[in-house]
Amino acid sequence: MKNLGLIAAAVALAGCAGVAVAQNAEGEERAGPPPMPQPVTMAQRPNATGGEALYIEYCAMCHAANGMGTGLLARRGREPALLEGRSDLAAGFVVIAARNGIGNMPAIPRGEVSDEDLQAIADYLAAGPHGDAQ
Ligand code: HEC
16 A cells, blocks of 8 residues: 555656656657757748848747747736737838847847848838738
């Protein structure tokens, strides 16, 4: 009877440790956390051009699903949290937010994104919502 108690305790401990069992592509089971979500890159949206392509290059790492910008905007109650899904973004606001930084978003200097490229991104976002937001 004593042994049963020990086994129950061990099972409970394993549960607390939160050991997830996932399967890899070959279908083999492996222990560990689930895989990281794939970052949104041009590889996933190969048809993007112009402002959309620039947005994916410079903004999507924080503003795609699972990005820190998306998470923070969701917590602030912005709906939808994905910038590409919004219909209320004015191009001028996007430019000012990106150049000066806003809240926890760092300022994006001209050396990183030129005025011309930022304007193209802002025009793309202002023309939203875009259905292929992810
Ligand atoms: C390093 C991560 C990061 C990058 C890169 C980034 N952002 Fe952000 N962005 C954020 C975060 C975080 C917030 C939320 C700021 C807050 O509310 O504290 C935000 C907020 C914004 C907002 C304000 C939205 C609102 O409704 O308040 C705009 C507009 C914006 N970002 C545009 C851009 C554009 C355009 C780019 C690319 C040129 C970009 N961001 C790149 C992290 C980032």
